[in-house]
Amino acid sequence: MPGRRVLLGVIGRPHGVRGLVRVHSYTAEPADLTAYGPLQDENGRRFDIAWRGEGVAAVAELRDGVRVPVSDRDAAARLTNLRLYIARERLPAPEPEEFYLADLIGLEASDAGGPVGRVAAVHDYGAGASLEIERGEKPPLVVPFTRACVPEVDVAGGRVLVNPPAELDAPPAEAAA
8 A cells, every 4th residue: 555554453353154253443433443434454455344243343355346245254264463554644634732643653753962763663562652763773762652751742843852761772781791
């Protein structure tokens, strides 16, 4: 998919024998996942999702404009862990003082001493987001995305101010001999 994309959901394990799947939605209201129309995977394949119950959906792949429903458990199982995206441009504009995490990627990261690097990725494994900052020859710096560690975000200005805890950028301790 050209341009930036945003992960909106992930297909989970099959549900039953008729091709239904569990779907984990990352939208504010899980049911809103279907409001964006067809979703795409990493390879650009398009999918239509139709809710059949809480967290359970029917899935159809769109091939040349034709819906090809997933109709059995084996086909549903092959979709397990399939990530579903939309183009960033299809999302509504954020409210003032808000932003999408995807908008942070590519921003210049600076600290009180000047430029640090660029935000290469935003990670969120469930315990809170973190920013991965590429720093040229140095190893990447991963900073917790908290007000203390990232006190300022200026998407329009293309930058974030970071205040990483000192231990994050400390050289590794030498192994005891």
